[in-house]
Amino acid sequence: MVRLLFPGSKLGPVTSIPLRPEPTPAAAERSDAARNRERLLLAARELIADCGTEGLTMDRLAERAGVGKGTVFRRFGSRAGLMLTLLNDSEADFQARFMFGPPPLGPGASGLERLIAFGAERIAYVVEFGDLVLAAENASRGRFEVPAAALWLRHIEVLLRDEGFDADPWLMAGSLSAALDPERLLDLVRRHGVPPERLVDSWRDLVTRVVAAA
Amino acid sequence: MVRLLFPGSKLGPVTSIPLRPEPTPAAAERSDAARNRERLLLAARELIADCGTEGLTMDRLAERAGVGKGTVFRRFGSRAGLMLTLLNDSEADFQARFMFGPPPLGPGASGLERLIAFGAERIAYVVEFGDLVLAAENASRGRFEVPAAALWLRHIEVLLRDEGFDADPWLMAGSLSAALDPERLLDLVRRHGVPPERLVDSWRDLVTRVVAAA
């Protein structure tokens, strides 16, 4: 658990679940470590801007940032961890919007409306950050241990319950969540040329049917 | 398209979509190539039996089979290709059963019954061949290009249409298919200890709801 600024708000820090958990949030970071972290993140963004996500290798990143390779791995744990870190801000923003933002995504709308909006936003998010999300998916032990994924799941589950869904909402939330799998969405958009709006339509249809029979 | 024996049937060869497409089905295999393929498959099964799927590396496999590493890759293309080949028989069997076998999996039952049975069988399949399926998933360009996957998708789509589902059955088939994703299923079974029957129940609930509103 880490405190992040709620972007564009005067309300001050809000609690958010980071995409990647910080190892030791208690101890303050040593100055050289902080400097290298900045250098690395900068270099990573430049590298991605120049050569795309594919072009970012850990060796190149280390060289470009002027640090040793070991430093890169101590900081981010793995390539996927780096990508997760790169996505952290936008992910925190997304979380804030579906947890505290205005309806229909945030509280105030019905469970179904919020489910629909959630899918639509997630689809937009995946389409926007495509390669990054894909590169972040290969986390060490499966993509299901990412803390943020657990949050989305729980969110969907709660919305299902709101709609009176009683039969194993946790598993159903997982099934719905699977329909938003980034690899699938990007395959549909990129290889099959499916327009995102059509994905949103299909998602709406899916959740509507699932909730309707409740 | 390759001809495979319909297992346990007197009906002779039936058409089946292989898990992994053969590069040049026309040209006959040279004798040394055939011998090496046998050696490799044997060695692969032994290695997996001894050290598990993780323990099978391409170098070790080559050494154990007594062939060069290049031979391994020419034969199977990639590690995932090898796993796909190892799964080919059971996959052909699965295909035969849902396409031509007895109801409720095969023709003769309603679309909904067949959908439910399909999911149940798929779950059992994934649980049985867990590691192999997982290792086969990292196919070159995503797990959506595997020909067999296209067949399952099409199957689900047809069954949806049978049930009068009109709104974008192809995308809906994909969403349902995503709920059967092996990585998810195995994560649920292994990490969360969810019994397969509960997965089947949830799948039944899902497809019933999707089809009900049609």
Place this chain on the structure above:
DNA sequence: AGACTAAACGGACCATGGTCCGTTTATTAT
């Protein structure tokens, strides 16, 4: 049998993610 050719072979080689451990350095206590 001998020559010819296309296919198969093999293993050195490469790229890349990730680990290890001896060395350096920021920080803190005295």
Place this chain on the structure above:
DNA sequence: ATAATAAACGGACCATGGTCCGTTTAGTCT
């Protein structure tokens, strides 16, 4: 200021999937 210490550093090293290309060989044609 100096010493002590825990953290950070860096780059050699490893494992593994995958490629390349010069060499060998099975099958065929005469």
